[in-house]
Amino acid sequence: MSHFSIRCPNCGPRACSEFSYNGEVRPLADPDASEEAEIARLWLRRNVTGLQRERWFHAAGCRRFVTITRDTRTNLIVAQPGEPAGDVAKHA
Amino acid sequence: MSGLFKGRTWWKRTDLKKRYDVVIIGGGGHGCATAYYLAKNFGITNVAVLEKNYIGAGGTGRNTTIIRSNYRTPEGIRFYERSMELFRGLSQELDINMMLSKLGHFTLAHTDSSVRVQRERGETNRLLGVDSRLIGVEEIRELCPELNLSRDVAFPIQAALYHPPGSVLRHDAVVWGYATGAYHRGVELHQGVEVTGIRKDSTGKCVGVETNEGPIDAGVVISAVAGWTTSVCDMAGVRTPITNHPLQAFVTEPVKPMLHKILVSASLHVYVSQTDRGEFLIGSEIEPYTTFNLRSTFTFTQHSSANALDLVPQLARLKIMRQWTGYCDMTPDYSPIMGETGVENFYLDAGWGTWGFKATAVCGETMAQMAATQKTPDLIAPFRLSRFADEQLVPEKAAASVSH
Numbered sequence: 001m002s003h004f005s006i007r008c009p010n011c012g013p014r015a016c017s018e019f020s021y022n023g024e025v026r027p028l029a030d031p032d033a034s035e036e037a038e039i040a041r042l043w044l045r046r047n048v049t050g051l052q053r054e055r056w057f058h059a060a061g062c063r064r065f066v067t068i069t070r071d072t073r074t075n076l077i078v079a080q081p082g083e084p085a086g087d088v089a090k091h092a
Numbered sequence: 093m094s095g096l097f098k099g100r101t102w103w104k105r106t107d108l109k110k111r112y113d114v115v116i117i118g119g120g121g122h123g124c125a126t127a128y129y130l131a132k133n134f135g136i137t138n139v140a141v142l143e144k145n146y147i148g149a150g151g152t153g154r155n156t157t158i159i160r161s162n163y164r165t166p167e168g169i170r171f172y173e174r175s176m177e178l179f180r181g182l183s184q185e186l187d188i189n190m191m192l193s194k195l196g197h198f199t200l201a202h203t204d205s206s207v208r209v210q211r212e213r214g215e216t217n218r219l220l221g222v223d224s225r226l227i228g229v230e231e232i233r234e235l236c237p238e239l240n241l242s243r244d245v246a247f248p249i250q251a252a253l254y255h256p257p258g259s260v261l262r263h264d265a266v267v268w269g270y271a272t273g274a275y276h277r278g279v280e281l282h283q284g285v286e287v288t289g290i291r292k293d294s295t296g297k298c299v300g301v302e303t304n305e306g307p308i309d310a311g312v313v314i315s316a317v318a319g320w321t322t323s324v325c326d327m328a329g330v331r332t333p334i335t336n337h338p339l340q341a342f343v344t345e346p347v348k349p350m351l352h353k354i355l356v357s358a359s360l361h362v363y364v365s366q367t368d369r370g371e372f373l374i375g376s377e378i379e380p381y382t383t384f385n386l387r388s389t390f391t392f393t394q395h396s397s398a399n400a401l402d403l404v405p406q407l408a409r410l411k412i413m414r415q416w417t418g419y420c421d422m423t424p425d426y427s428p429i430m431g432e433t434g435v436e437n438f439y440l441d442a443g444w445g446t447w448g449f450k451a452t453a454v455c456g457e458t459m460a461q462m463a464a465t466q467k468t469p470d471l472i473a474p475f476r477l478s479r480f481a482d483e484q485l486v487p488e489k490a491a492a493s494v495s496h
């Protein structure tokens with residue numbers, strides 16, 4: 001694991017190893033969505049090389065979810081929890 | 093002396109043609125094997141393998157070389173067993189010494205639930221004719237006296253799934269063998285050619301590729317780029333569930349032969365084997381988050397050394413020589429994604445995660461059949477991309493999650 005630290009709004013800056021990775025941010029469930037859109041939401045991923053909006057769960061801390069933007073090429077965090085998302089591509 | 097190897101390359105590059113019957117993207121083991129079987133089994137030789145880097149630059153040259161067929165699902169077992177069959181005769185067939193060592197493979201169980209899973213795997217394996225069974229501590233001690241079976245560790249070993257055919261072989265030789273085999277049958281190998289686009293006609297059918305050396309027409313395009321699958325699929329407008337997680341490994345300095353089994357522990361997230369050169373080859377889990385960064389990390393060295401020492405404490409004074417990382421194209425069910433993509437004439441060989449080296453042979457055979465006959469071979473039908481939409485997953489996590 002690379003060493004980057006996530007600034008948890010409850011606990012302060014903590015090593016990423018305290019968190020579990022929950023994957024890229026996906027669109028919210030939409031009860032009126034087509035079946036195709038729902039399958040895409042459930043299964044398909046952008047797997048972006050670059051800036052990614054993603055969720056982490058503070059498993060060894062306050063047990064809350066946080067959302068950050070990370071550059072998947074460098075593992076540098078571009079937006080910590082609560083900061084503006086930055087220039088991330090939106091979900092198809 | 094210095095002139096000895098000059099000009100003696102195994103394959104020569106010719107000019108790119110304007111059109112091929114089949115264009116294969118990716119010169120890893122899978123791409124080269126597909127080219128070889130297209131030529132050998134179907135006489136199709138107007139084929140080009142396009143590799144942006146050098147042959148074997150990807151996962152093919154970075155894996156820990158374990159091959160086995162003791163998977164969990166009948167679909168998985170059948171598929172990997174066919175690969176084992178092909179590997180057995182391959183050194184002769186391709187006339188290159190792959191140094192296949194049939195060491196035998198232990199999946200160690202440290203918990204009750206793991207014992208249950210290994211027993212289930214053993215039963216299913218044997219039903220399908222694969223040599224594999226659950227053994228207790230006494231038999232483990234007899235077969236592998238080097239293993240630490242002490243009860244004074246955090247997670248004492250309770251049992252093991254023993255798979256005698258589990259082997260290691262030389263990964264470079266596999267890809268070089270397939271590449272030269274394909275080359276001698278008339279296939280072209282182009283290193284340094286990067287595919288930058290997938291070309292489609294007005295009906296959406298795939299008709300070729302764009303490359304850094306210009307456009308090429310193709311009857312069929314196969315993407316065999318493992319860790320680069322998302323980038324190629326993006327060019328084709330195909331979406332998949334794949335996410336990239338890197339996997340690391342390291343080797344120690346070489347010593348005399350001492351360990352004669354392949355050891356894998358799911359609970360300790362580590363696996364150990366000794367290579368023919370005498371190095372201990374140690375691998376572990378994928379990094380837990382998506383990244384395209386291939387830097388090795390100290391956390392990995394630390395954790396996997398500690399866990400490896402739990403299994404084989406005799407390694408304590410060995411020095412680590414090299415550590416490296418490769419991309420893994422992970423799927424939600426730990427099974428591959430093969431065949432049709434929804435774009436006509438554009439086929440996928442992907443989702444190889446941490447388990448794809450052992451599939452090199454069978455992938456070559458089945459993808460060649462797919463391209464030649466335009467029909468999905470039965471062996472790979474369960475791995476179709478549409479299985480996610482159909483909710484027909486092929487769950488192999490229990491057999492593939494310690495990454496080898």
Ligand SMILES: Cc1cc2nc3c(=O)[nH]c(=O)nc-3n(C[C@H](O)[C@H](O)[C@H](O)COP(=O)(O)OP(=O)(O)OC[C@H]3O[C@@H](n4cnc5c(N)ncnc54)[C@H](O)[C@@H]3O)c2cc1C
Pocket residue numbers: 117118119120121122123142143144145146147148149150151152153154155156157158159285286287288316317318319320324338339340341375416417418419420444445446447448449450451495496
């Ligand atoms: C550390 C580690 C240990 C592993 N251990 C095992 C193991 O013990 N057993 C096992 O079965 N599996 C193992 N694996 C997994 C295995 O290495 C891979 O699944 C397998 O090598 C994939 O082979 P491939 O031929 O499909 O792809 P690769 O060998 O990755 O080849 C893909 C090629 O495509 C090329 N390419 C990419 N994009 C383009 C483009 N746009 N144009 C042209 N070319 C392109 C790349 O340069 C690359 O050479 C391990 C992986 C790692 C990283």
Ligand SMILES: [Zn+2]
Pocket residue numbers: 008009010011012058061062063064
């Ligand atoms: Zn917290």
